Amino acid sequence: MTPPMVQCRSLRKSFGRLEVLRGIDLTIERGRVVCVVGPSGSGKSTLLRCLNHLEEPQAGRVYVDGELIGYSERGGRLRPLPDARLRRQRESIGMVFQRFHLFPHRTALENVMEGLIAVKGVPTGDARQRAADLLDRVGLADRAHHYPAQLSGGQQQRVAIARSLAMSPKLMLFDEPTSALDPELVGEVLDVMKDLAASGMTMIVVTHEMGFAREVGDHLVFMDEGVIVEQGPPREILAAPQHDRTRAFLSKVL
Amino acid sequence: MEETVAGPGEAGPAGPETPEANRISHPLRPGRWLAAGATALILAWLAWTIAINPNLHWDIVVKYQLDRVILDGLWVTIQLTVASMAIGVTLGVIVALMQVSDSRILRAGAMAYVWFFRGTPLLVQLIFWFNIALIFPEVGLGVPFGGPKLVTWETNTLVTGFVAALLGLSINEGAYMSEIVRAGLRAVDPGQQEAAAALGMSRMKIMKRVVLPQAMRIIVPPTGNQFISMLKTTSLVSVIAGADLLTVAQRLYLTNFEVIALLIVASIWYLVLTTVASIGQYFLERRFSRGFGATTPGTLRGRIARNLRLTGSAR
Numbered sequence A: 001m002t003p004p005m006v007q008c009r010s011l012r013k014s015f016g017r018l019e020v021l022r023g024i025d026l027t028i029e030r031g032r033v034v035c036v037v038g039p040s041g042s043g044k045s046t047l048l049r050c051l052n053h054l055e056e057p058q059a060g061r062v063y064v065d066g067e068l069i070g071y072s073e074r075g076g077r078l079r080p081l082p083d084a085r086l087r088r089q090r091e092s093i094g095m096v097f098q099r100f101h102l103f104p105h106r107t108a109l110e111n112v113m114e115g116l117i118a119v120k121g122v123p124t125g126d127a128r129q130r131a132a133d134l135l136d137r138v139g140l141a142d143r144a145h146h147y148p149a150q151l152s153g154g155q156q157q158r159v160a161i162a163r164s165l166a167m168s169p170k171l172m173l174f175d176e177p178t179s180a181l182d183p184e185l186v187g188e189v190l191d192v193m194k195d196l197a198a199s200g201m202t203m204i205v206v207t208h209e210m211g212f213a214r215e216v217g218d219h220l221v222f223m224d225e226g227v228i229v230e231q232g233p234p235r236e237i238l239a240a241p242q243h244d245r246t247r248a249f250l251s252k253v254l
Numbered sequence B: 001m002e003e004t005v006a007g008p009g010e011a012g013p014a015g016p017e018t019p020e021a022n023r024i025s026h027p028l029r030p031g032r033w034l035a036a037g038a039t040a041l042i043l044a045w046l047a048w049t050i051a052i053n054p055n056l057h058w059d060i061v062v063k064y065q066l067d068r069v070i071l072d073g074l075w076v077t078i079q080l081t082v083a084s085m086a087i088g089v090t091l092g093v094i095v096a097l098m099q100v101s102d103s104r105i106l107r108a109g110a111m112a113y114v115w116f117f118r119g120t121p122l123l124v125q126l127i128f129w130f131n132i133a134l135i136f137p138e139v140g141l142g143v144p145f146g147g148p149k150l151v152t153w154e155t156n157t158l159v160t161g162f163v164a165a166l167l168g169l170s171i172n173e174g175a176y177m178s179e180i181v182r183a184g185l186r187a188v189d190p191g192q193q194e195a196a197a198a199l200g201m202s203r204m205k206i207m208k209r210v211v212l213p214q215a216m217r218i219i220v221p222p223t224g225n226q227f228i229s230m231l232k233t234t235s236l237v238s239v240i241a242g243a244d245l246l247t248v249a250q251r252l253y254l255t256n257f258e259v260i261a262l263l264i265v266a267s268i269w270y271l272v273l274t275t276v277a278s279i280g281q282y283f284l285e286r287r288f289s290r291g292f293g294a295t296t297p298g299t300l301r302g303r304i305a306r307n308l309r310l311t312g313s314a315r
């Protein structure tokens, strides 16, 4: 039996005395699109960052594709993984940030090539070809030689998605990918994400775009104060939230 | 005359600037005309006194400008500058990386280094290195803490005037450079490291391929200034017989008493060196501002003018 793509077990994370994640349990099957919503500070970003071990949790486990992230387990004890192993795990988990974080000193094409060259050791020529294909896929073939500063926010975010896809990830994490965009640029990024979802990619999307959640999401997770308050099919939750906190939040964003 | 105000990266602020947009032209005022006239008058008078002054011995200046001995000194100055800067930048990068490392011991070591070498005058450090044999008559390779030595050398044969100068200048420079590099590293958005880490890049590669190239934009302009300042600072090694441009000029005027003429010869060469370095700096900055839009380093003429006005960092 194939394991679920993501499994979180009683995940806890605090910064100093501030408990940001207070026991998260979450299972995500392959090919699903999971949208995570919740008020600011509820721990959504922190959850995503724990999934690829950019943050080290205090307790709990994360499995991606059956593999324990960040640790090796021997006799019930967890040891931090050697750097090289952790890097391999991160390679297979793409991440897209609210503020893009493209490399400003590299062109769009070079941004997409970067991981192929610096991580996968692909020869430059092949990397260039593959990067060009990916830029084409996100509709930016004609912007290959532009620097990020010369691109609109929506174009930058599409390059960032292509950059992640270049690593052939099994899982894609999106942290508010459209929140930094002007309203008229949101659509082009969501379209790329829809295509990606349709291609069968497993995606976790922190978002305020309820339309996207309803239309594309298979599963909706509502978080508040470091716990998952409610989860289920997006249409059901959006139509009839069971918890007061969910209701209160949705009444504000809808 | 109007002038472009505040070129980019003079003190290395992180934000993007548009130097040309800052051009301000003032309406003409009679006071300004008066001041301009007076300045022109003073300059003309200065030029005239210099040209006709019999004590300046321009013929001697011409005679020595391309003198073999002077050229040898010039060559030493260039070598000292390039080598000290190369070592200084390397040290600076290493120490800056120590400063941002997770290890408390590495950070403390870096701090002590910067504290000591920035806190004492370079002139004192140079004399110290020149007399290092008084403290360590021998240097050797072997087991530390008094263990057996494999090889030893006499310090005095090892630390010549040139070596002492190189040690003094480069180690001192490393302390200043580390601060410049650190400021550059700090100016890079931490999101950059995260994005690179999320791709699966190693810390080394993140530093080399993502952080340092971006930090360069902040690091290059003040490093150029350090280089130009170093061209002039090398003249300090004349106190330890460094055989640099100023030292040879002094040696010459001690025998022929043409003090002023030889100082002019040296000054002309210093001006040539700093001017050439300014031009180099301009092109270097242009290269490292790739991808950062409007931040071109002003005009070449403005750059040279600015550097010649630089009096060097206070040491």
Ligand SMILES: Nc1ncnc2c1ncn2[C@@H]1O[C@H](COP(=O)(O)OP(=O)(O)OP(=O)(O)O)[C@@H](O)[C@H]1O
Residues within 6 Å of the ligand: A015, A018, A020, A038, A039, A040, A041, A042, A043, A044, A045, A046, A047
């Ligand atoms: N590195 C950190 N150090 C200290 N506190 C942190 C750190 N990162 C996040 N926090 C805190 O953790 C809490 C949760 O942050 P998180 O970014 O996960 O929230 P979020 O749900 O993504 O909010 P938003 O919708 O505003 O992005 C916040 O109170 C935040 O201040």
Ligand SMILES: [Mg+2]
Residues within 6 Å of the ligand: A044, A045, A046, A175, A176
């Ligand atoms: Mg967030």
